Amino acid sequence: MAVVKEFTLPDLGEGLTEAEIVRWMVEVGEVVAIDQPVVEVETAKAVVEVPCPYGGVVTARFGAEGDTLAVGRPLVTVAVGSGSGSGPVDGPPDAEDGTDEGSGNVLVGYGTGAATARRRNRVRAVSAAAGHSLTGPQAPVETGTQVAERATAPAPAATATAPAALAPQTADGPVAVISPLVRRLARDNGLDLRALAGSGPDGLIMRADVERALAGAPGNANGAGHAGTGTAPAQTTSAPASAADGAERVPLRGIRGAVAEKLSRSRREIPDATCWVDADGTELLATRAAMNTALAAAGADSIPVLALFARIVTAALARYPELNATVDTERAEIVRLPAVHLGFAAQTDRGLVVPVVRDAHTRTTAELAAEIRRLTEAARSGTLTPADLTGGTFTLNNYGVFGVDGSTPIINHPEAAMLGVGRITPKPWVHQGELAVRQVVQLSFTFDHRVCDGGTAGGFLRFVADCVENPAVLLATV
Structure with missing residues (x-):
């Protein structure tokens, strides 16, 4: 015998209570394998493919693309067979032989740990006048053939979409709202x-x-x-x-809504101040060119400018650890953090996101470059996980890619500081007592005035500028 299993929207982690349906990846009547992604949803932090822990025939989908579902609400129902229903299915046996228990691998925020890339198959229509579709969570199915007939027959609207709306609430009854x-x-x-x-x-x-x-x-x-x-x-x-x-x-919802809420909260809660300085980046670019020449000869990947600034920031935070902090407003305490989890701003089609390089203080420049490259590619493809976007302690913002020189960044709450990097462009500059054309960059530093005073912030920014102008300073501090 087969039963219909209901799969609900799982807890996607990081305090998220709802998600918007971006794209359905299966149709009603389609055969799905255990741990196969069935829907792509967008949370306030990322776009996530949600895998289903059951294998069998999809009998219903709940919600249309663009709808927002709360955690714990139904996503799909799947007719799970006992292995005897392979006859009418046009596909490999493992696609329709589900288990009653499912995989149990739907993890918070990350889908499943044992997902497989088996192809999906649609069930052949056995009869255009087949019986009613399965609707109940434990409705029995007599044979595999009847599973296919029921799943592909013309179904009531309630089996393909969410149940019909109820009447308005009574004046004194509960309101059916979770979010x-x-x-x-x-x-x-x-x-x-x-x-x-x-x-x-x-x-x-x-x-x-x-x-x-x-x-x-x-x-x-x-x-x-x-x-x-x-x-x-x-x-x-x-x-x-x-x-x-x-x-x-x-x-204002999804990623755009999350950005709006975080920036508004930062402005409300953090007494920020900004200082800035122009720096001669000619030597930094020359150092990068020499590094990349050597890496190319060894068949290794090149080092982007952002990775060099990431390395400089980790060195600066080692010298000024009070800036790698957050403020516990309830306890009126500054919390200085032992590890540097470095966020960097990345613009995507879905909006601004800040992927986080974990334990950046322990990584070499080449390792920082590799991780920044991986996270950037994931951001552009929309495959960042919630874990990739949370837990940052300091943010690096390279707005120079937009062709601008300066900015006053808004701190990424609940962090205490952010370094902004403008474009590196040729400008007249006094070099060794003479006027010359040099590669100049403007650096801006926004900090939470609760965690430090201007002397500390100025010292941090000056150290960063010194490393940009003379990369040997960085080597001397390692």
């Missing part, structure tokens, strides 16, 4: 959640429901005012005006 972000969005816009009909599983009110209500979408319970009151909600008057003005509303 605190959804509650806050409604509260900030004066929206009564009790007047909404949730489109999520079991009538759960989703972010999309609130956004439709705020936009005055037709068919929503709030579109014509609160049920039974005849009064229009406060937000319905502003939406037509925005539409008439041609304004575009872009929801």
